Amino acid sequence: MVRMLDTMILRYFERAGLLDVLLGLPDLAITTSVRRELRRWDVLSARVDTAVQNQELAVYDVDPGNETEGTLYFFYRERDGFGDGEATSMAVAHNRGFGFVSHDLAAAAKIRELGVNVLDWPDLLAELRDAGGVTPSQYAEAAHRIRGMLRGR
Amino acid sequence: MPDIDVGRKVSEARAHLGLTQAELSARLGVARSTLAEMEMGRRRITADELYRLAELLRRPLQYFFSPLGVATLFAFRTAKEELDEPAREALVHLDNRLSEMRSLERFSGTIIRSRLHPYSVDKQANPTIAGRNVARMERVRLALGSSPVPNLRDTLEQRTGLLAFGYYVPASGFSGAFGCDGERAALLINVAHVRGRTNFTLAHEYAHSIIGQGDVHVELRASPDSAEERFADSFAANFLMPLDVIEEAIEYAAIDPIRISSDQVLMLASQFGASFEAMLGRLEHFGIVERNLGRDLRKETKPLARSRQLGLSDPRAEFPALPMTYQQMAFLSFRNESISLSRLAEFLDLEMDEAYARYVAWTATMAPPKTTEVPSGTNA
Numbered sequence: 001m002v003r004m005l006d007t008m009i010l011r012y013f014e015r016a017g018l019l020d021v022l023l024g025l026p027d028l029a030i031t032t033s034v035r036r037e038l039r040r041w042d043v044l045s046a047r048v049d050t051a052v053q054n055q056e057l058a059v060y061d062v063d064p065g066n067e068t069e070g071t072l073y074f075f076y077r078e079r080d081g082f083g084d085g086e087a088t089s090m091a092v093a094h095n096r097g098f099g100f101v102s103h104d105l106a107a108a109a110k111i112r113e114l115g116v117n118v119l120d121w122p123d124l125l126a127e128l129r130d131a132g133g134v135t136p137s138q139y140a141e142a143a144h145r146i147r148g149m150l151r152g153r
Numbered sequence: 154m155p156d157i158d159v160g161r162k163v164s165e166a167r168a169h170l171g172l173t174q175a176e177l178s179a180r181l182g183v184a185r186s187t188l189a190e191m192e193m194g195r196r197r198i199t200a201d202e203l204y205r206l207a208e209l210l211r212r213p214l215q216y217f218f219s220p221l222g223v224a225t226l227f228a229f230r231t232a233k234e235e236l237d238e239p240a241r242e243a244l245v246h247l248d249n250r251l252s253e254m255r256s257l258e259r260f261s262g263t264i265i266r267s268r269l270h271p272y273s274v275d276k277q278a279n280p281t282i283a284g285r286n287v288a289r290m291e292r293v294r295l296a297l298g299s300s301p302v303p304n305l306r307d308t309l310e311q312r313t314g315l316l317a318f319g320y321y322v323p324a325s326g327f328s329g330a331f332g333c334d335g336e337r338a339a340l341l342i343n344v345a346h347v348r349g350r351t352n353f354t355l356a357h358e359y360a361h362s363i364i365g366q367g368d369v370h371v372e373l374r375a376s377p378d379s380a381e382e383r384f385a386d387s388f389a390a391n392f393l394m395p396l397d398v399i400e401e402a403i404e405y406a407a408i409d410p411i412r413i414s415s416d417q418v419l420m421l422a423s424q425f426g427a428s429f430e431a432m433l434g435r436l437e438h439f440g441i442v443e444r445n446l447g448r449d450l451r452k453e454t455k456p457l458a459r460s461r462q463l464g465l466s467d468p469r470a471e472f473p474a475l476p477m478t479y480q481q482m483a484f485l486s487f488r489n490e491s492i493s494l495s496r497l498a499e500f501l502d503l504e505m506d507e508a509y510a511r512y513v514a515w516t517a518t519m520a521p522p523k524t525t526e527v528p529s530g531t532n533a
Contacts, residue, residue: 007495008505032204033214037495040504061200064159064217074218081260081486083495084214104493 004089006102007037016142029058031088164192166210240327247341260486267314280380284387303426316476319344331362352426356389415454423465429456
């Protein structure tokens with residue numbers, strides 16, 4: 001199943017030094033809005049652009065010709081108050097039956113109750129560990145760093 | 154369910170920027186006939202094209218998915234050919250801000266309604282005298298008494314609910330604009346100008362807003378001689394620097410007008426939120442300062458450098474892009490959990506970390522909620 005990544009998920013894995021490993025996982029995607037939100041971090045943005053070019057990361061956007069998807073996006077923006085990256089990812093995931101990866105609790109709760117499969121960064125980290133992409137010590141170190149970032153906020 | 158018609162929204166946004174189909178299609182890299190078909194809904198717009206159109210038309214993505222009829226309709230008083238592209242972009246920015254105000258009202262549960270008092274001015278009246286009279290009435294209505302108004306932005310926000318946004322428009326004759334969507338109104342000020350001028354521009358645009366609600370007014374220096382412009386200029390000068398208030402300030406500071414120094418003019422300018430030149434011009438206009446003395450003062454004074462030496466407010470001080478009420482509504486919306494952190498960052502035009510830091514700083518300034526003890530035995 002395709003998993004739509006929210007902006008901060010990519011940022012967490014970059015800060016944990018595991019972005020390249022993450023991008024090795026199959027079926028990951030972002031929206032153009034997320035890609036734009038990543039532009040504030042030069043190195044991360046450049047790496048994501050390369051990943052898109054190399055087809056490690058797919059890009060799916062709200063289809064302007066699909067009224068359901070457009071309406072979902074508008075509701076997530078204007079009824080539920082989500083950012084553009086979140087709202088586009090949620091609309092695409094919801095309408096196309098994709099998964100959604102976010103650490104935003106409100107976004108996760110909203111879309112989970114609509115039947116969308118929701119993941120968070122620990123799920124992806126565990127998937128990397130189980131697939132042998134990271135060693136147990138790398139796993140522990142990365143989890144420690146990401147939790148540190150979240151505590152800092 | 155919203156009636157989504159992306160093509161019509163593209164057409165509407167294009168019209169707001171004053172672009173022809175040929176101009177927009179060239180920028181988009183498609184044939185004019187292709188764009189025409191997109192606007193008529195006969196050809197599907199791809200996601201890539203929509204992102205590109207959003208960028209070209211200076212609109213957020215959600216604009217194209219908004220129900221039809223929600224967007225503010227502008228009525229331009231100024232002829233189309235007088236509007237340069239930066240001015241049109243500024244107007245679109247103002248429209249976007251009005252739209253954000255609507256969203257913030259819903260998210261924060263706060264209503265923004267400007268309390269503007271419309272004046273009707275006889276078309277035959279002398280605009281300079283009419284401007285002065287309306288300025289006097291408006292000072293009384295806003296209970297300004299004999300106080301200078303060094304920060305007109307805050308005064309208008311607190312006393313009339315009219316929000317003023319800052320927007321940087323370099324190398325343009327554009328000074329400011331007034332927008333109203335029927336329920337809420339806002340001003341947009343070009344912050345490329347120094348504060349003395351932004352304060353004056355605010356007063357000038359405010360004059361237009363209380364005379365003609367429902368329009369967006371574009372002030373371009375190309376047409377300063379119209380009756381409306383003379384009215385607004387007269388209003389601004391008399392609202393910010395009326396004779397009686399200047400006289401009182403001079404008397405209070407024990408200034409001898411015959412021997413007035415440039416430092417004293419600078420001090421008065423700071424007190425009135427005006428530039429050195431505007432203050433001196435006003436003093437000459439009222440005959441308080443002789444024109445010969447005024448000429449000498451202009452020659453010997455470097456206003457900006459001297460203001461800094463004297464520790465007076467820097468006339469070039471920043472005019473924040475967002476008014477305080479708007480920011481508070483965004484913080485309230487986040488506190489109510491009506492918006493996510495990334496949406497808060499979008500409203501504030503900040504990175505998420507900085508938006509959160511500002512939010513934390515804002516919560517620290519808020520009084521803790523009052524707790525009321527319910528006496529025992531009562532039904533709460």
